[in-house]
Amino acid sequence: MNATLQKFGYPAGLVREYRHWAVLLRPAQVTLGALVLAALSNVTAFSALPPAAFTELHEVTGDIGAGLAKFQPHDRINYLMLMMVDPHVHFHVLPRYAVAQQFAGVSFADAGWPGPPDLKSATA
Numbered sequence: 001m002n003a004t005l006q007k008f009g010y011p012a013g014l015v016r017e018y019r020h021w022a023v024l025l026r027p028a029q030v031t032l033g034a035l036v037l038a039a040l041s042n043v044t045a046f047s048a049l050p051p052a053a054f055t056e057l058h059e060v061t062g063d064i065g066a067g068l069a070k071f072q073p074h075d076r077i078n079y080l081m082l083m084m085v086d087p088h089v090h091f092h093v094l095p096r097y098a099v100a101q102q103f104a105g106v107s108f109a110d111a112g113w114p115g116p117p118d119l120k121s122a123t124a
Helices: 003-007 052-070
Strands: 014-017 021-025 033-040 077-082 090-096 099-102 106-108
Touching: 021 052, 033 052, 052 077, 052 090
Parallel strands: none
Antiparallel strands: 014 021, 021 033, 033 090, 077 090, 099 106
C-alpha cells in the first residue's frame, strides 16, 4: 500500500476496489460525494501505469459516474490529477453542483461553481 492511499483513508474509506484502482470517500468533502480515485501501484507518473490500468480506468469512471448520479444527481464531475503533495497516481473526483446540496442535515455548497473547485472549502 502506498502513502497516498493511506493518507486518504485506505482501507477504511474504501468504496470499491478494482484490480488497479481504489475508489475512496474523500475525507474532506469539497463537494458532496467527493472521492479519491487512487492507483494501487507505487508509481508516481501517470504514464508509468501498466496498459491494463488505463483499460480498467474506463470501467472505473463509468461506475463512479453511475454511482454518484444514483447517490445525488450532479451537474458535472471534475477529475483532478494534481499530485503535488501526494506523489502516487490519484485523482480527486469532485461532483459539481450549481446549488448547495443537503445531506444528513448538513449543507454542502460548491464554492467554486461555475469555475474551478475551491479545494480549501471542504466540509469534514
